[in-house]
Amino acid sequence: MEHNLERLKAHILPLSNANEWNDAKNEWRLIRIQVQEDWDNCPCGKEIKELCYIKNQLNGKTTYVGNVCVKRFLGIDTGNLFSGLRRIIDDETANANEDLIFHAYQSGYIFKEEYNFLMETRLKRNLSVSQLSWKKKINRRIVNQIVVRKRTST
Numbered sequence: 001m002e003h004n005l006e007r008l009k010a011h012i013l014p015l016s017n018a019n020e021w022n023d024a025k026n027e028w029r030l031i032r033i034q035v036q037e038d039w040d041n042c043p044c045g046k047e048i049k050e051l052c053y054i055k056n057q058l059n060g061k062t063t064y065v066g067n068v069c070v071k072r073f074l075g076i077d078t079g080n081l082f083s084g085l086r087r088i089i090d091d092e093t094a095n096a097n098e099d100l101i102f103h104a105y106q107s108g109y110i111f112k113e114e115y116n117f118l119m120e121t122r123l124k125r126n127l128s129v130s131q132l133s134w135k136k137k138i139n140r141r142i143v144n145q146i147v148v149r150k151r152t153s154t
């Protein structure tokens with residue numbers, strides 16, 4: 001199944017104030033991202049694991065789309081959020097990038113002093129033992145807020 005704009009429109013337009021797609025798509029902003037271990041579906045029909053939650057600025061409605069459609073069809077740039085996230089999922093001592101650090105702070109996942117610490121050390125390779133353990137602790141919290149683990153079958 002490919003990214004299907006018509007199917008995406010059929011989902012987004014009824015949630016928008018405008019009736020025309022070109023106006024409607026501008027009503028939406030990214031509010032948070034989520035990565036799932038289980039497959040989900042974008043409204044376009046494509047199977048996804050990276051979800052972008054979006055909110056309509058005019059009527060407050062929320063929904064989610066995949067990370068391709070959010071950029072290609074809604075024109076919302078997620079920057080390096082997902083690649084930054086993948087990096088700290090794979091290695092909890094890795095440095096989060098600026099986009100992810102900002103998003104985590106904005107979403108309330110990390111405190112101001114943690115935000116400052118991550119920003120100050122985001123390009124550093126050699127951290128002290130205590131800095132490294134602090135970084136791990138913060139990274140783990142960011143991952144736990146964004147990643148939804150596999151549903152266990154009971």
Ligand SMILES: [Zn+2]
Pocket residue numbers: 003004008042043044045046065066068069
């Ligand atoms: Zn899609």
